[in-house]
Amino acid sequence: MTKEQEQFIQRFLSELEEDNVAIFAGAGMSCSAGYVNWRELLRPLAKELNLDIDNEQDLVGVAQFYLNENGRNRISQQLIDEIATAKKPTENHNILARLPIRTYWTTNYDKLIERSLEEQGKVVDVKYTNNHLAVTKKKRDAIIYKMHGDIEHADSAVITKDDYEKYPILKKPYITALSGDLVSKTFLFLGFSFTDPNLDYIMSRVRAYFEEHQRQHYCIFKQCNKDDFPDIPTYENAVIKQGLLIKDLLRFQVKTILVESYSDITLILHRIERTFRRKTIFLSGSASDFGKFNQADVETFLCQLGRVLIERNYKISSGIGLGIGNAFITGAIQGVYARHNGRINDYLNMKPFPQHIDDINQRNETWSKYRHEIIGSAGIAIFFMGNKIVDGKIVSADGVRKEFEIANKLGLALIPVGCSGFMAQELWTEVMSNLPAYYDASNTELMSALKKLGDPVDKPEQLIEKILTVVDLMSKE
Incomplete structure (x- = not known):
């Protein structure tokens, strides 16, 4: 450029x-x-007038000459012949x-x-x-x-x-x-x-x-x-x-x-x-279990992250994942009220997933469309934790992986926070093992910042600066 x-x-x-x-x-x-362009559109009409269209500069005049000699119908037909085809x-x-x-x-x-x-x-x-x-x-x-x-x-x-x-x-x-x-x-x-x-x-x-x-x-x-x-x-x-x-x-x-x-x-x-899209950030994640972190500390961290992103003039898109989304959105709302005159709709796209769909096929289809719409409005996707309870056991959330795949397909910049564990850790390991498939690997500053998201931290609030560094670098790519 x-x-x-x-x-x-x-x-x-x-x-x-x-x-x-x-x-x-x-x-x-x-x-x-x-x-066709105007010259080619009028070429057959000019030929009927014995004019060389390539030597004519006043194409509007050529159309008028034809009208004078032959009337409007043939001009209209020429338009239809050349432009009506989809x-x-x-x-x-x-x-x-x-x-x-x-x-x-x-x-x-x-x-x-x-x-x-x-x-x-x-x-x-x-x-x-x-x-x-x-x-x-x-x-x-x-x-x-x-x-x-x-x-x-x-x-x-x-x-x-x-x-x-x-x-x-x-x-x-x-x-x-x-x-x-x-x-x-x-x-x-x-x-x-x-x-x-x-x-x-x-x-x-x-x-x-x-x-x-x-x-x-x-x-x-x-x-x-x-x-x-x-x-x-x-x-x-x-x-x-x-x-x-x-x-x-x-x-x-x-x-x-x-x-x-x-x-x-x-x-x-x-x-x-x-x-433009990278000014909007999608948060993917869920948490029935908070791993090595305290739940209150995670919620405080997410609230701070949401607020700081809004203060930095980013927009937020979220499906409000279980145990994750509410705290993140709360912080974002606080940021809007503090810095942007309370215009919530200008900065937040909040769409909780529809839960009451009994037919599993219909639910999966609806959720897929929902994910595409929410994720498609963003340019950066952050993946945090990602777990759920299945048969009384904590497992990695397959929904977070689906959102990762959709985000990757739609061209979003991907930020898996590896040290948060669960599905986010799996995704971080995958992308770090094949960086050229997801990022411009020649951007050493970005590669270094992404690597640090896998380093252990004592408290989740220590992740805020690391995540912001990656977000800012990706927004300028």
Whole structure:
């Protein structure tokens, strides 16, 4: 990562945590999924007009020429032929869908954004007509403004010069809505070339209203590469043009992040997701027996750990395991009331396991789904103790192992506290015997800190600093 990319990630994460982020998706995001870009969309229409689409820069004008000569029906059919076919969302779509981003704007007609959000179980409110703005879908998790229309209504999609000229009048509510979001939210523009007349119109007015007090926005561009152009003069011209565009976007407080390849965008988004998730910690554990420790000391330790993590601005997710979860959550709640104005829901995800399911198969299925949901919201998992009573005997808790396996599968950073005994000790032994399978073994500082979690301690409170060291190192990976 370059220094500029690192700075962007940190600033974007800060806005994400404050629920201030919006995404603006351009044609580039859909092209990555297999849809054609504007030039290819219009190629057969331009051919009918005896125009070489590769020599045309005003693509909106080409669409208008075709409308003038042949009417709207063939344009609508071309949209349907090229875009109505369902495609799978890209990894970039999926990463964004997993993040708590509630506002999306797009000039694309396809359904990739809504499909990726729905696959994450989110309720999506899609807007592409004026009347849509007047109603709200209940319990929505995200709202998508398709400012140029939807493929299901290709006949009303914004594509010709007529459509663009009428937009400020016929779609004024969208201009008002986007202007408001540009003022109140931090946008990340992806797959967008900033050649759209509507967006230019809106951003120009926001700039006129607020001048130098505009909100900071970001876009990601792939920098020009010689291999992408037929000759050196064309490449050099593209470099100059890109540089001029980057400077021009600063007028609208849009800062450009350059990447060497499109795959780097995915890496940046992955880094954002991983870092964001690692601000939430899942505690796995249970205790019918407290081993060599005194129960009161363990509960005091867990209470202190929960409180300190909240004070350090981490969030907590827990299924409230037997003998473990209550003390941990109590400390976390105390931390929220002491440092964060009592906004419990912003820092705690508490979901006790449903107990009264008689059918064992149904219970196992329900608990598996429950574990995936709770663990999936976190980025770091701590495993402490882990035992239960079976036929009057204390045994290691298989539920803790299941949670370890789920956490590992979902990509969480794993912290088994070996010296706490029982299942946590088994898991610690396993990971320490095969470090490269679970961690970046070249991170010697982290490896040393993990090893210390297996060293015996007299009192559990001596583990607090050790665990915090590992957590902090993992949150910065």
